[in-house]
Amino acid sequence: xxxxIPMGPYHPALEEPYxxxxxxxxxxxxxxxxxxxxxxRGIEYLAERxxxxxxxxxxxxxxxxxxNVHTLSVCQALERLAGIEPAPRALYIRVIVAELERLHSHxxxxxxxxxxxxxxxxxxxxxxxxxxxxxxxxxxxxxxxxYAMNRVGGVNRDIDNPDSVLAVVDFLERExxxxxxxxxxxxxxxxxxxxxxxxxxxxQAKAYGVVGPVARASGVPEDIRRAAPYAAYSEMKFEVPxxxxxxxxxxxxxxALETLQSCCILRQALKNLPAGDWWGPTEEVEVPEGTxxxxxxxxxxxxxxxxxxxxxxxxxxxxxxxxxTYANMPSIRLMMRGARLADAPLIQASIDPCYSCTDR
Amino acid sequence: xxxxxxxxxxxxxxxxxxxxxxxxxxxPKSLDIRRMASALLARGARFITITAMQLPEDGAxxxxxxxxxxxxxxxFTTKTAEKVLPSIYDLCPAADWIEREIHExxxxxxxxxxxxxxxxxxxxxxxxxxxxxxx
Numbered sequence: 001x002x003x004x005i006p007m008g009p010y011h012p013a014l015e016e017p018y019x020x021x022x023x024x025x026x027x028x029x030x031x032x033x034x035x036x037x038x039x040x041r042g043i044e045y046l047a048e049r050x051x052x053x054x055x056x057x058x059x060x061x062x063x064x065x066x067x068n069v070h071t072l073s074v075c076q077a078l079e080r081l082a083g084i085e086p087a088p089r090a091l092y093i094r095v096i097v098a099e100l101e102r103l104h105s106h107x108x109x110x111x112x113x114x115x116x117x118x119x120x121x122x123x124x125x126x127x128x129x130x131x132x133x134x135x136x137x138x139x140x141x142x143x144x145x146x147y148a149m150n151r152v153g154g155v156n157r158d159i160d161n162p163d164s165v166l167a168v169v170d171f172l173e174r175e176x177x178x179x180x181x182x183x184x185x186x187x188x189x190x191x192x193x194x195x196x197x198x199x200x201x202x203x204q205a206k207a208y209g210v211v212g213p214v215a216r217a218s219g220v221p222e223d224i225r226r227a228a229p230y231a232a233y234s235e236m237k238f239e240v241p242x243x244x245x246x247x248x249x250x251x252x253x254x255x256a257l258e259t260l261q262s263c264c265i266l267r268q269a270l271k272n273l274p275a276g277d278w279w280g281p282t283e284e285v286e287v288p289e290g291t292x293x294x295x296x297x298x299x300x301x302x303x304x305x306x307x308x309x310x311x312x313x314x315x316x317x318x319x320x321x322x323x324x325t326y327a328n329m330p331s332i333r334l335m336m337r338g339a340r341l342a343d344a345p346l347i348q349a350s351i352d353p354c355y356s357c358t359d360r
Numbered sequence: 361x362x363x364x365x366x367x368x369x370x371x372x373x374x375x376x377x378x379x380x381x382x383x384x385x386x387x388p389k390s391l392d393i394r395r396m397a398s399a400l401l402a403r404g405a406r407f408i409t410i411t412a413m414q415l416p417e418d419g420a421x422x423x424x425x426x427x428x429x430x431x432x433x434x435x436f437t438t439k440t441a442e443k444v445l446p447s448i449y450d451l452c453p454a455a456d457w458i459e460r461e462i463h464e465x466x467x468x469x470x471x472x473x474x475x476x477x478x479x480x481x482x483x484x485x486x487x488x489x490x491x492x493x494x495x
Contacts, residue, residue, distance in 0.1 A: 037479040045489055080382040209407045209454030222406070227431030291424070293382040293433060304426060306411040320411035322426075322458075327409075330457055359479060 002030055007344065009038045016355035020332075020348065024341055032336040034329065039359035047319035052078060052152070052287055052309075055316060059305075060146050062321060063357045065108065068101045069298035071150040073305040074319070076230060078152045081292030081309060082285050088274040090154040091232040095269045096165070097140065097149045098231065098296070099262040103172060104133045105299030106255045106262075109352045110180055113252060116349045117193050125179055129172060136168040154280025162270040169270070173263040176256070184249075184256045194249035198335035198347035201246055208331045211324050212301020213258065214351050217243045217250035224297035235272075236265045248350040255352070287311070300324035300352050323357035363403060364432060371399055373436075383426075383433040391438040396425070397448040397455075405429040407454040412462045414490060415439070421466050440468065447473040465489040 002025045009017035019035035043062055047055050059070040072094060079086065086094075107130045114122030134144045140159055141147035149155050159165065183190060200210070205218035215222050223240045225233040241257035243250035289311030296303045301324030308318040328351045335347050364384060368374045373396075376388035397407075408426040415422055420441040427434045438445070447470035448455050459470045460478040467487030480488065 035477075037477070037481070040479045042488075077382065206406070207453050209452075222428075224431075227428075228433065290381055293426070293435065295382075295433060302408070304408055306424065306426070308413060317416075318411070318413040320409070320413075322409040326457065327454070330453070 001025070005341070009035070011345075016353075018353075018355045018358075020336075020344070022336070022341065022344060027341050029336045029339045029341060029344060032333045034332060036329070036355065036358055039356045041356075041360060043360045044319055044321060047316060049315060051314040052285070052316065055307075055319060056150065056152075057148070059319075059321070060148065062323070062360055063354055064145055065105050065354065066101055066298045066300065066303075066357070067146045068097050068149060069296045069303050070305075070321070071148070072098060072231070073294045073296045073303050074307060075150045075152050076294035076296070077292040077305045077307040078285070078287060079292075080294065081290055081307065082152065082287050084153045084281065084285065086154050086280055087277040088232065089158075089276050089278040090280060092269050092273050093155045093157075093159055093278060094150065094231040095233060095236065096159060096266060096273075097137070097147060097155075099266045099269070100133055100137050100140075100165075101147075102262045102299045103259055103266075104130060104137065105352070106259050107133060107172075107176075107180075109255060110184070110252070113346075113349060116346050117190065119190070122183060129175055129180075132168050132172060136165050139164050139168075151280060152285045155278050158278050159270075159273065162273055166267065166270050169263050169266045173260065176259050176263070180256050180259070184252045190252075191249060193346070194252060194350075195245075195247060197248045197343050198339060198350055199246045200331055200335050202244070204331065204334050205246070208334070209327055210301075210331050211327045212298070213251055213254045214301065214328045214331070216241065217254045218246035219244040222302070224295050224302050228295060230294070230296060232269065233265075236268050238265050248346060251350045251352075287314075287316075298324055300354060300357075301328065321360055323354070323360070325351070325354045325358045329353055329358060364429060364434065367399055367403055367429075371396060383435045385435050385437065387437040391436060393425070393436075393438065394446050394448060394451065396436055397451045400427050400429070400434075401452060403429070405434070407448075407452045408433075410455070410458045410462060412466050412468065414466060421468055423462070423468070443468045444471060445469075446471050449473050 005022045008019035017038040021033040022029050023031040056071050059074045060067045062070045107126050111123045111126030200218045202219040205215050205220050221242045238261045241254050287309045291308040293306045304322040306320040310317050373388050377386050406428040411424040420439045422439050425436040462468050464480050464486045
């Protein structure tokens with residue numbers, strides 16, 4: 001006999017609302033229904049009522065943790081539409097902030113994953129590291145979240161002391177190698193908790209179009225930084241970690257290894273920061289009629305923005321946002337099938353979901 | 361790029377192809393959406409999403425189907441005045457949520473599928489992004 005367990009919208013593992021209806025037989029989950037929309041703010045609708053400068057500030061509010069990828073995406077879409085190419089220094093600064101944001105997101109998520117597994121020491125350790133990343137972002141932007149770094153054609157702030165950020169990168173790389181990687185790669189308790197749990201096969205990952213670390217943990221080597229480089233990524237040397245087991249452990253490990261790659265990219269970008277202009281056009285940018293599209297590899301995966309202008313008004317006709325969690329969340333249903341009920345919070349947390357992004 | 365050329369030739373859409381503003385755009389006069397989806401999936405393309413917008417000049421709804429093929433962004437564009445299009449959800453499970461969202465935002469009917477509420481609550485009217493004078 002099957003029975004239904006409603007989980008949410010106030011979630012036991014994460015602080016944002018969404019709802020799972022778990023259809024169980026005994027201790028096993030047979031099927032799952034997902035309900036989203038509790039954070040629906042109508043941001044795409046609001047964007048059609050803001051001018052092109054205000055839209056950048058609005059889109060920074062789509063997500064609290066990966067706010068920079070949204071302003072970067074919308075600025076790139078507008079730059080493509082207006083035919084503007086930012087200066088090399090601005091492109092490097094964009095890479096630096098994007099990678100710091102990835103570090104922030106991945107380290108935060110590692111802590112949350114530790115907490116969900118009852119590993120409180122890991123939670124505390126990761127949040128200590130996260131503080132260091134936020135300090136670096138504060139050095140650059142003056143803000144711990146919502147960095148307001150991107151503008152059409154450039155960035156809003158220069159990095160005048162790259163060495164101060166490099167010191168943070170050195171510290172983070174050392175600590176990730178010392179603490180996080182050994183735990184996620186070989187800790188016996190953690191492996192027993194995560195290995196073989198919430199499996200998403202490569203075939204399923206492709207069919208559901210999942211992106212980012214979730215896809216890469218299922219053997220799909222997609223990374224927009226490599227496949228369709230933007231900003232200064234074509235000048236960076238880095239690897240794209242891929243695992244094939246598709247379980248919670250693989251998702252943990254891919255993100256942990258990605259933090260090291262982010263440190264590698266940051267070191268290159270900070271050491272080779274080109275001299276010159278970073279601000280971009282000083283006149284108001286004319287946005288012609290048409291649609292500009294931009295993709296960015298956010299911490300959770302590919303973000304797509306499509307911005308349409310009519311060439312007459314200073315407000316966009318349409319701004320479409322496709323966030324990574326929107327692509328990843330439907331696959332939870334597959335990961336849950338046959339899982340133990342007790343693993344449900346960990347499985348859904350393993351995609352690093354962002355519900356405010358998803359609902360917009 | 362040769363893969364894209366081959367697929368567009370197979371679909372008879374090579375004439376409607378141009379590169380601009382960050383994407384390969386394919387905007388034919390008429391688009392067989394299910395044939396497009398089948399051909400792209402058979403060649404390993406990844407479905408990304410659909411952008412929908414209501415056009416102010418004639419009230420029709422424009423839909424841009426975004427796909428990734430080896431890092432190239434392909435955008436197939438079509439228009440519907442009647443707000444009715446075939447669903448590709450059965451071919452491509454990744455299209456499930458976005459078809460439901462466009463149904464709720466723009467009242468577009470995707471034929472051949474059922475809907476559950478996604479962003480609006482059960483029983484609420486659809487077409488929340490359709491301008492009031494057109495609703």
